[in-house]
Structures are given as structure tokens and as C-alpha cells.
Amino acid sequence: MNVTVKRTFKAPAGKIHDSGNTKYLHPLSCRYTIRKFAFLFAFILLCAAANAQLQYKKEYNASNTLLSEGWVENGIRVKYWKFYTAQGKLKEAGHFAAGKRAGYWYFYNENGTKTAEGSFANDEKTNWWKFYVNGKKESAVQYSNNLRNGYCLRYSNGDVYKCEKYKNDSKISEWTDMASFMRDNPDF
8 A cells, every 4th residue: 555645734743744645744843853853952952961971080299288279170170170289278279161271360488378370371371470488479570472572560579569561571661760761651
């Protein structure tokens, strides 16, 4: 018996009307098949994302001292990480994106005192960085592409005593008083 299926509006939505050897299928019934397929596709994508293997990882040295801890996705560092000295003190902390440093980072010496803080983009220093000596701000430096590009403010006892300007890591200007600096850089 040969049965042909024709698309027509003679049957109600989702119903098959049998008229002898010809069955009529309402065209809107295909919409439900598409919805089922879309739901199945979304479910598969959700399962694949769940299998991305986001894990919290801790790495130790031979003496069983924690050296680093943070998130790994498919074997690549992502999100927030902390790194420690061989003595177990915090050395640096910040974010990774696709295995490269990104966002704001903090750096500490072996005594736990902050030595630097600043932003990374694609594993390179960018924007303003602050550097500390004995816990006091020593300088604030503008970076671009991992090079000093822009201003460098030098501090003594919390006050700016000198300003420098850099281009591609080379000093191009220097001011030793704020009046001359502001005169030469009115938009600062």
C-alpha cells in the first residue's frame, strides 16, 4: 500500500487526517518537531558546558607546602589564583583569562608586605601600577603593552616629590615641583 503525505490545511493542527490512501498533515505540526529539536540541542549544549571541567586546583612542592591554588578549566588557568613562596606565604594573587594574567593583581614580598599592584591585559601590564617599599607607596606608573607609557609619580612619605613621563619605557620628561608639572600638563 502506497501512502503519500501531503501538506495541507484540511486537518487540525498536529492531526493526521486519513482520506483513503492519502494522509494530510497540518503544516503547524512541524513546529512542535522543531521545538523538540531546539530543546534537545539546548540540553546537549548545557551538558557540554557542564563537562568543561571547571575545577579548583592546589599545587604543592615536594615538602607538601602549598605553592598555588585557583581555578582550572580544561587544564587552563582561569578566574582567581593565589601563588605562595616556598615557605607558604602569599606571593601574588589575581585573575587569569584563558591561561593569561588579566585584571587586577597584588604582589607581596617574603614578609607579606605588599610590593606592587596593578592591571594585566593578555599577560601584559596595563594602566596604572602602584609600587611600594616597606609598605609605603614609592611610585605610581602608567603602563601600556608591558612598558612604561605615560606618567610616573614618585612619592616620599606619601607626597609626590617628582613626576616623570615615559614613552615606550624611555623617560622623555621630568618635573621636580608640582607647579611646573601642572603648567606643562594642564589636563592631568
